[in-house]
Amino acid sequence: MNTSLLLLIAGCVIVILLVAVIVLWSRNVKMVHKVEFLFQAIDSGDYTFRFSESGDSRFVNTTLNRLKKILQHARDEQIEKEKYFEFILNSVDTGVLVVDAARGLVLRCNAAALKLLNRDVITHINQVKDKLKNFSVHETHTTLNGKYVNIIAISDIYNELSNQEIDAWVRLIRVLTHEIMNTLTPVISWSEALLPSASGEQQKGLETIFQASKDLMKFVGNYRKFTHVPTPVPKLFYVKPFLERMALQTRHLIQPDVTINIEVSPKDLLVYADESLIARVVSNLLKNAAEATTSGQHISLHAFSDNDESVIIDVSDDGEPIPSDVAQHIFIPFFTTKAQGSGIGLSISRQIMRVSNGSLALLPYGSDGVTTFRLKL
Numbered sequence: 001m002n003t004s005l006l007l008l009i010a011g012c013v014i015v016i017l018l019v020a021v022i023v024l025w026s027r028n029v030k031m032v033h034k035v036e037f038l039f040q041a042i043d044s045g046d047y048t049f050r051f052s053e054s055g056d057s058r059f060v061n062t063t064l065n066r067l068k069k070i071l072q073h074a075r076d077e078q079i080e081k082e083k084y085f086e087f088i089l090n091s092v093d094t095g096v097l098v099v100d101a102a103r104g105l106v107l108r109c110n111a112a113a114l115k116l117l118n119r120d121v122i123t124h125i126n127q128v129k130d131k132l133k134n135f136s137v138h139e140t141h142t143t144l145n146g147k148y149v150n151i152i153a154i155s156d157i158y159n160e161l162s163n164q165e166i167d168a169w170v171r172l173i174r175v176l177t178h179e180i181m182n183t184l185t186p187v188i189s190w191s192e193a194l195l196p197s198a199s200g201e202q203q204k205g206l207e208t209i210f211q212a213s214k215d216l217m218k219f220v221g222n223y224r225k226f227t228h229v230p231t232p233v234p235k236l237f238y239v240k241p242f243l244e245r246m247a248l249q250t251r252h253l254i255q256p257d258v259t260i261n262i263e264v265s266p267k268d269l270l271v272y273a274d275e276s277l278i279a280r281v282v283s284n285l286l287k288n289a290a291e292a293t294t295s296g297q298h299i300s301l302h303a304f305s306d307n308d309e310s311v312i313i314d315v316s317d318d319g320e321p322i323p324s325d326v327a328q329h330i331f332i333p334f335f336t337t338k339a340q341g342s343g344i345g346l347s348i349s350r351q352i353m354r355v356s357n358g359s360l361a362l363l364p365y366g367s368d369g370v371t372t373f374r375l376k377l
Helices: 001-044 058-091 113-115 157-197 198-226 239-249 275-292 345-354
Strands: 094-098 107-108 136-146 147-155 237-238 257-264 269-273 299-305 311-317 359-362 369-375
Touching: 001 058, 094 113, 113 147, 157 198, 237 239, 239 257, 239 275, 239 299, 239 311, 269 275, 275 299, 275 311, 275 345, 275 369, 345 359
Parallel strands: 257 299
Antiparallel strands: 094 107, 094 147, 136 147, 237 269, 299 311, 311 369, 359 369
């Protein structure tokens, strides 16, 4: 074999090798581009693509499509788990805030936290920092996605205990009134039936029994009101004309030289509530203020909207202050310091506010010594 033939064969082999290398390199580049595209799409959350599974690259493309399905399935499972945990988080009554410890950003909060803090959205912890003082707060720390975070759990212990106390009183009063009225009804019926045929001491005794039983029945009936607050039928109404009407209705109970001041801001302030039920509360508070004030003193009705867009109505007077040892019991059913009082007015008022998704509280005394009851709706 001569030298020329050997060189020709060698040249052909080299060309074939070069072509093979170029083809393999080209395929490798295409495969690298496909893998790069796959991860870029997945990183962007796009799972709509699909590589063709025909032609020379079907094995590679089939493998990449299978890898996409595996990653998509893992992503879907993670989303389902997040929805599940989100549902659980929103089902609890305890408010939960997850806060970026470094920047104070609120990364997550549940529905209970928004309700307790009276916010539609919370983006930074500073927005609710002052409000947290009004709740029981438990704080823990952990790391989430490489970030140091604070997990803040909040609960309204005061209102929870208050609601449980009211529920206990309601159950107790229902039992007591039921038993007492069942006992009194036949006593009233028999004494009334025997009165026409009685005379002398017997008649006087029956009259006493009949009248005492009726008075006791009326007394028990007052307490039944506490357990039978009507279901609110809320609607929008203007606060200013409402307060003016309430002041006019109770004017006859107030001494002529006691002034009533009404301040509403803004003047067209609206509230969504059952007007007749709120009227019962304000009327009761105005009657109490009328009894506490004397000549030259003042009663004020101040309504406004706070930072959380709740409607506040303050009923205040500069009359005789409520002693501290009495103030802590004024919302308890049957408690009264008045000789002719039933001890049920403030209890019913708080119950009305409760079923109206509002609250009624006696504010702490300031330096001015003014007594203020606050309705919040």
